[in-house]
Amino acid sequence: xxITVENVxxxxxxxxxLQPTNLKVETGExxxxxxxxxxxxxxLLRILAGLEIPDGGKISLGDRVxxxxxxxxxxxxxxxxxxxVFQDFALWPHMTVFENVAFGLRxxxxxxxxxxxxxxxxxxxxxxxxxxxYPKQMSGGQQQRVSFARAIVTEPKxxxxxxxxxxxxxxxxxxxxxxLRSLTDELGLTAVYVTHDQHEAMSIxxxxxxxxxxxxxxxxxxxxxxxKPRHMFIAGFVGKSNFIPERVKLNGVDEGRHMTRxxxxxxxxxxxxxxxxxxxxxxxxxxxxxxxxxxxxxNSTWVAHFPRRLELEDTVKIYLSKEDIHTIKEGLE
Numbered sequence: 001x002x003i004t005v006e007n008v009x010x011x012x013x014x015x016x017x018l019q020p021t022n023l024k025v026e027t028g029e030x031x032x033x034x035x036x037x038x039x040x041x042x043x044l045l046r047i048l049a050g051l052e053i054p055d056g057g058k059i060s061l062g063d064r065v066x067x068x069x070x071x072x073x074x075x076x077x078x079x080x081x082x083x084x085v086f087q088d089f090a091l092w093p094h095m096t097v098f099e100n101v102a103f104g105l106r107x108x109x110x111x112x113x114x115x116x117x118x119x120x121x122x123x124x125x126x127x128x129x130x131x132x133x134y135p136k137q138m139s140g141g142q143q144q145r146v147s148f149a150r151a152i153v154t155e156p157k158x159x160x161x162x163x164x165x166x167x168x169x170x171x172x173x174x175x176x177x178x179x180l181r182s183l184t185d186e187l188g189l190t191a192v193y194v195t196h197d198q199h200e201a202m203s204i205x206x207x208x209x210x211x212x213x214x215x216x217x218x219x220x221x222x223x224x225x226x227x228k229p230r231h232m233f234i235a236g237f238v239g240k241s242n243f244i245p246e247r248v249k250l251n252g253v254d255e256g257r258h259m260t261r262x263x264x265x266x267x268x269x270x271x272x273x274x275x276x277x278x279x280x281x282x283x284x285x286x287x288x289x290x291x292x293x294x295x296x297x298x299n300s301t302w303v304a305h306f307p308r309r310l311e312l313e314d315t316v317k318i319y320l321s322k323e324d325i326h327t328i329k330e331g332l333e
Contacts, residue, residue, distance in 0.1 A: 001062040001157035001190050002027045003048065008057030008067075010043050010214075017043045019215045020057070027062075030184055030191040031219075032201035035211035036237070041194045043214075045160050048192060049084050050077030061158060078108070083151030083159040083189075087166055089143045091135040097122070098131035101150045108154070121153035122146075124183060141172040148180065152187060159184065161193045165200070177204055198238045202226065210234050217330075227261070232331035235259050242302040244325060248275065256329040262292070264324035265304040267316060274319045279304075281314045 003025040010018040018040040025031050033041035046052040047067075048059065056069040061082070066075040091100050101118045105111055122128050125145040135143050144164060151159055164180075165173040181204050184191045195201050201208050202222040209219045210231075217231045229235040242265070244250075244258035269276070279295030279302060290305045297318070310316060 002060075003158065003190060003192065004058075004060040005044075005048070006058040006060075008044075008047060008054045008059060010040075010047060010052060010054050016214050018047070018054070019213075021216055023209070023216070023219075025190055025192060027190055028185075028188055029206050030181065030193065030204065031207045031209060032193045032195055032205040033209045033211060034195055034198050034201045034238070036196060038213075039211040040214035041209075041211050042162055044211075045162055045192060045194050049082055049160050050075065050080050081154075081156055081158070083154065083156040085144075085147050085151045085159065085161045085164045087163040089135070089140075089147050089167075091143055091146060093135050095134070096131065097127065097133050097135075097138075097146050100135070100146055101153050104150060104154050110154070117153055118149075121149040124152060124186075125149045125179070139172075140168050141176060144168065144176060145179075148183065152183070152189075156189070158190045158192075161191065163194055163196070166195070166197070173200070180204070202238075208238075210238060212237075228326055229259075229328060230330050232257065232328055234331075235328055240303045242297075242304075243300065244275075245298045245300070250322065250325065250327075256327040257332060258325050258327050260320055260324050260326065262303045262305045264320060265302070265306075266319045267306060267308075269317075269319045271321055274321055275325075277318045277320070279316055279318050281310045281312055281316065284310055284312065 005021055005023040007020045007022060009020045021044065033044060035041050043052060047054050053074065054067065058065065059067040061080060065073050066080050067073060098118055101121055102114055105114060105117065122130060125148045127142065127145055127149065165176055177200060205222060207219060208222055208225050210217050210225060212233050218225055218234055225234065226239055229238060235241040240262050241259045250258060277297050279297040281293060282296055283294040285292045290307060291309050293304045293306055293310055295302045295304060
């Protein structure tokens, strides 16, 4: 089921939490909303769920309009047919796993084949046989899987996820992230995922929406957002960027700030027209498959990924191909 957002905005008092926003999510697509705290991503998710009422605009889920300020339509959250997964698990501590998962079905008085449907949902999240346990008897990762099961047991076509993995440690996050993406693909769900972790978003999403101060700055596939950021904020928020000194003039390139990514810098010259810079090594960190090196380059700090260790305070030549340079025109100070 597709999601269409048209000119939707939200204000809390004097704070514009969400600027007029337009968004189209295709059926079966997995998109992530990323940005710092207060950027509007959770506000947009809650508006889609029906937990917040926007100031105006229109929202359609498939062919069904669930909100329209112009036509006076406002479908309540429980009637929108979407699944929701929260950051804090939101499980009832006095209920068993079975009853937590069954809660939504009971609330809707939709109890036909209840045991079969709850068992199906728990099997999907690899918790078959855990029906009689209580949340306190389970790990954080298992509790979050129960919340996933509760979200899918009603067989929604759309699932909304509000930083569902942020309370877990890194190893658990990696495993659950893969399970979550596999599950949404298996069930054919359209998913909107909120996270402040850009690496998480890039690894799981079909497309990424980068937000700041309630505004959508860019939407695109992960490779596009990473390699061709449209805005200075995105260049700094998604990955690490090195900005080319303004003295360097690139023929045929429009005005703006020129940047490149750490993996594009080399210690050897490959092409006759490679750009050459001189840097002083300030820090070296071993990351397993590479060394992350911070260098002082013309009074700016650059980050580079090299295959070998360099010594602190060494002065080295750095080379960069012109095709690895991207120009940014928006968000210039």
